[in-house]
Amino acid sequence: DFNVLAVLQYAVDVLNVKHILIVGHYGCGGVKAALENVRHGIIDNWLAPIRSLRRLYKEELENLSPTDALDRLCEYNVLHQAKHVARTTILEDAWARGQEIAIHSWIYRLDSGRISVLADAIKGPLDPNV
Numbered sequence: 001d002f003n004v005l006a007v008l009q010y011a012v013d014v015l016n017v018k019h020i021l022i023v024g025h026y027g028c029g030g031v032k033a034a035l036e037n038v039r040h041g042i043i044d045n046w047l048a049p050i051r052s053l054r055r056l057y058k059e060e061l062e063n064l065s066p067t068d069a070l071d072r073l074c075e076y077n078v079l080h081q082a083k084h085v086a087r088t089t090i091l092e093d094a095w096a097r098g099q100e101i102a103i104h105s106w107i108y109r110l111d112s113g114r115i116s117v118l119a120d121a122i123k124g125p126l127d128p129n130v
Contacts (some may be wrong), residue, residue, distance in 0.1 A: 009090045018100055021087060022117070024078035025108040026071045035061075035070060050077055075118055078105050086122045094126050 011017045024031075033040055034050035053076050056062065061069040082105040085091060094101055102121035107117070 005088065005090065008085065008088065012090050012094050012099070012101065016099065018102065019105045019121075020101060021106060022078050022082040022085065022103065023106045023108055024074050024081075025110055026074050027110060028074050028077075031074050031077055032070055035073060049080075053077060053080060060103075075107055078107055079118055082119070082127060084124060086126050092125060 008020075008035045011020070030043075030047065031050055033043070034054055036048040040047065050073070054073060057073070057076055061072060064072060082103050085103055091101065091103070100123075102123045105118040106115050107118055109116070
């Protein structure tokens with residue numbers, strides 16, 4: 001999405017941010033919609049990447065309760081979005097010029113207000129095979 005990329009570039013190149021937070025939340029309605037085999041209209045374009053994750057982790061998700069599958073897919077979505085941000089030319093160029101930036105993958109539990117760290121921060125270019 002060009003809006004997100006413009007904001008990301010401004011934050012990295014102009015504001016010189018040192019931390020980027022990718023924060024999802026459990027029980028996400030968008031992720032829930034992606035788990036359904038129903039067409040939702042134009043929003044399906046936005047759900048397509050999450051549906052790809054659903055297919056990628058199909059076997060694991062099928063062995064979980066519906067609530068646990070939803071929560072796990074929320075986590076996978078955050079982790080994959082952090083990798084997508086790390087692979088943008090914005091971050092690749094910033095790291096190439098020595099800028100210190102960490103991308104954090106967090107998830108928020110609405111009922112308790114707790115935030116959990118899903119993975120270690122990404123602090124440099126990713127292996128192209130990741």
